[in-house]
Amino acid sequence: MILERYIGLSLIKGWLLVLAILGAVFGLISFTEELGRIEEGYQILDVVRYTLLSLPNQLVSLAPVIALLGSIVALANLDRHNELTIISCTGFPPVKLLRAIAIPTILLMAGLWVSMEYITPKLQQSAASERQSLRDGSKTWLPGGGVWSTDGRRYIHIRRMYKDNIPGWISLFEFDKSRQLIRAVRADTAQVNEDRSWIFEKVREKKRVRGKFETRDYQELKVENLWSSDELPTLSLHWDNMNLSVLYRYSQYLASNGQPMEKYLNTFWQKLLMPLTVCAMVLLATPISASITAGRDRSFGINIGIGAMVGIFFYLGTQIIFSLGQLLQWSMPVVAALPAVIILSCALLLLRRMRW
Numbered sequence: 001m002i003l004e005r006y007i008g009l010s011l012i013k014g015w016l017l018v019l020a021i022l023g024a025v026f027g028l029i030s031f032t033e034e035l036g037r038i039e040e041g042y043q044i045l046d047v048v049r050y051t052l053l054s055l056p057n058q059l060v061s062l063a064p065v066i067a068l069l070g071s072i073v074a075l076a077n078l079d080r081h082n083e084l085t086i087i088s089c090t091g092f093p094p095v096k097l098l099r100a101i102a103i104p105t106i107l108l109m110a111g112l113w114v115s116m117e118y119i120t121p122k123l124q125q126s127a128a129s130e131r132q133s134l135r136d137g138s139k140t141w142l143p144g145g146g147v148w149s150t151d152g153r154r155y156i157h158i159r160r161m162y163k164d165n166i167p168g169w170i171s172l173f174e175f176d177k178s179r180q181l182i183r184a185v186r187a188d189t190a191q192v193n194e195d196r197s198w199i200f201e202k203v204r205e206k207k208r209v210r211g212k213f214e215t216r217d218y219q220e221l222k223v224e225n226l227w228s229s230d231e232l233p234t235l236s237l238h239w240d241n242m243n244l245s246v247l248y249r250y251s252q253y254l255a256s257n258g259q260p261m262e263k264y265l266n267t268f269w270q271k272l273l274m275p276l277t278v279c280a281m282v283l284l285a286t287p288i289s290a291s292i293t294a295g296r297d298r299s300f301g302i303n304i305g306i307g308a309m310v311g312i313f314f315y316l317g318t319q320i321i322f323s324l325g326q327l328l329q330w331s332m333p334v335v336a337a338l339p340a341v342i343i344l345s346c347a348l349l350l351l352r353r354m355r356w
Contacts, residue, residue: 003087004100007078011104011282014074018066019059026062027055042134053127057120057241063112065311067278071101071285072307084290094354097290098283105282109275113244116271121243133163151225151257153177162189165232170200172223182208185221192229197222227253239267247271262326269336270322280343284310287350314339 031051038047059066078084087097146159146169153176159169167190174183184207187200203218231250239247247268254261288310289303318339325335 003092004096007097007100008104010074010078011071011101015066015070015108017073018070022062022066023055023059026058027051030055039135042131046131046134050127050131053123057124060112060115060120063274064277064281064314067108068281068285068311069307071282072289072303075286076289076303079289101282101286105279109279112275112278117244121241124241149257150259156226161232165229167232192232194229196226196228197224198226239264244268244271266332269332273336273340276337277340277343280340280347283347283351284343287347287354314343
């Protein structure tokens with residue numbers, strides 16, 4: 001038990017070391033890029049805060065590489081000082097070695113799922129909201145000219161998102177079967193209900209009646225089947241920054257309305273199965289650096305170089321797999337799981353040949 005705990009703690013230290021190094025590198029890059037956006041009301045301390053709040057989301061996406069390099073650093077360091085050789089000579093079986101590695105890995109996987117659902121998306125949303133508020137006041141302009149949605153022959157557009165996720169500058173257009181405009185609605189703001197219905201406020205409606213458009217003004221007007229309150233904070237975010245539950249629900253909402261939802265559902269499955277890839281990476285790092293002959297056969301630097309090359313090939317390979325999956329219209333869960341399956345197969349093959 002003592003040896004298992006020692007190996008597990010060494011593994012965690014390796015992960016934290018690589019996390020700190022990559023965090024410093026990517027944090028510096030992000031900070032440097034953000035400096036170019038400094039203006040009145042948005043100063044250097046605000047840039048520092050934005051960088052710190054958005055950095056965890058970037059690091060979570062690097063979790064497989066962090067797990068791989070951190071595991072190699074930890075195990076190769078133990079092997080470099082002949083600690084693994086001594087542990088092996090005590091009769092410590094390979095099964096216990098894998099168990100010592102599995103316990104912190106399972107905790108890491110659970111932590112990643114929790115972070116992707118509850119922590120990093122909210123930090124990213126907070127960072128984006130604070131930056132927008134400092135630069136533009138309480139008015140938040142949605143990216144790309146706003147957000148569009150369609151439901152059959154109805155189209156809706158949101159241009160702004162005010163404080164507390166209140167949508168503003170709302171336009172709604174309805175068409176008949178011949179694609180002729182029959183109704184246009186313009187609202188300043190809206191109240192969002194839990195059942196996806198919205199109460200438009202300060203409304204101007206133009207409706208075609210007997211071939212002519214009539215204009216009416218309302219203080220309030222109810223419209224059904226729009227974005228939910230949970231989805232509103234994410235409309236100003238890239239889909240990579242949404243949490244898991246919102247990604248899935250939003251993709252189903254788009255699918256029910258006949259809108260393209262592949263990028264959202266694909267991102268959902270990639271994030272959901274990423275911790276499995278992390279597990280496969282840790283297993284792959286074990287035979288690379290923990291073989292008791294590795295310390296004599298190659299240097300510590302070579303082990304790190306091998307890990308870096310594997311990380312690069314992993315990134316390129318996953319991009320190729322996802323592109324092929326979309327091109328050939330493979331099942332999204334299968335495409336998302338394929339990198340983990342390939343890495344796990346390689347890891348199991350190397351584990352069978354590992355000298356311990």
